[in-house]
Amino acid sequence: MTIFLFSWSLISGGKEVLSSYYRTVVRGRWVTLFFSLSLIFYVFSMSNTTVADSLLIQGTAPILIVVLGWIILGEPLQKTTLAALMVVCGGLLIIMIPSIQRGGLTGNFFGLAKALAFAAGTIAIRQRKSVALLPAITTAAAFVTLTAAFFIASFSITLKNLLILAYLGFFQTGIAFIFFTTWSGKISSSITGLVVILEAVLGPIWVWILLDERPPYTTLLGGAVIITALVSHTLLYYGGERIKTET
Numbered sequence: 001m002t003i004f005l006f007s008w009s010l011i012s013g014g015k016e017v018l019s020s021y022y023r024t025v026v027r028g029r030w031v032t033l034f035f036s037l038s039l040i041f042y043v044f045s046m047s048n049t050t051v052a053d054s055l056l057i058q059g060t061a062p063i064l065i066v067v068l069g070w071i072i073l074g075e076p077l078q079k080t081t082l083a084a085l086m087v088v089c090g091g092l093l094i095i096m097i098p099s100i101q102r103g104g105l106t107g108n109f110f111g112l113a114k115a116l117a118f119a120a121g122t123i124a125i126r127q128r129k130s131v132a133l134l135p136a137i138t139t140a141a142a143f144v145t146l147t148a149a150f151f152i153a154s155f156s157i158t159l160k161n162l163l164i165l166a167y168l169g170f171f172q173t174g175i176a177f178i179f180f181t182t183w184s185g186k187i188s189s190s191i192t193g194l195v196v197i198l199e200a201v202l203g204p205i206w207v208w209i210l211l212d213e214r215p216p217y218t219t220l221l222g223g224a225v226i227i228t229a230l231v232s233h234t235l236l237y238y239g240g241e242r243i244k245t246e247t
Helices: 002-013 015-027 029-048 051-058 061-072 079-102 105-127 133-149 159-183 189-211 217-246
Strands: none
Touching: 002 015, 002 133, 002 159, 015 029, 015 133, 029 051, 029 105, 029 133, 051 079, 051 105, 051 189, 051 217, 061 079, 061 105, 061 217, 079 105, 079 217, 133 159, 189 217
């Protein structure tokens, strides 16, 4: 991911990217920090609980963005957000309480930490709208690489695993972040929020189909509660914002 994003930065920006890279990274240091934590917590969450639990909990990021926007940026907090937040908390409890018995509570907490870090990174982007995002994300990937080195027992790797990692770095995360940095500012916030929620819905389904990892019924119930709250909040909150703006 680091190699791919850095190469893309050079291809798209040329020598100007290198000359301003350090300055750009310093200006976007909070973006780098929070997205680094987001990626690290993602791995720890996936390693310690089911994919469904992890992704559904991480899917709470859109509402956390609104809450942090109120706390940090002083943006107004609407009643729809408070209502959605309470419903989301109920859904989280439905997922997390049974996980105490099946040993996934640690992964669930890391999933929540990932959502919070992602939300904080998004707020940092909104604070520094002039910062070039790609160098900040590339540096975040490099930081995660260095962090991962401390957890590696051996650096020897089979060709098959190397190809899998290349696929993950190129397609799964590399191209995904290029799309994120390129298009996130060109579509409405409501559409962005719904797209983020799609990961929480589709991720567990793919794993269920391909790996037969069946989510517990409590996860399905809690997930349904969270998704309903998030979609309703996205449509009501940003729909209201659009009407207000047009007025």
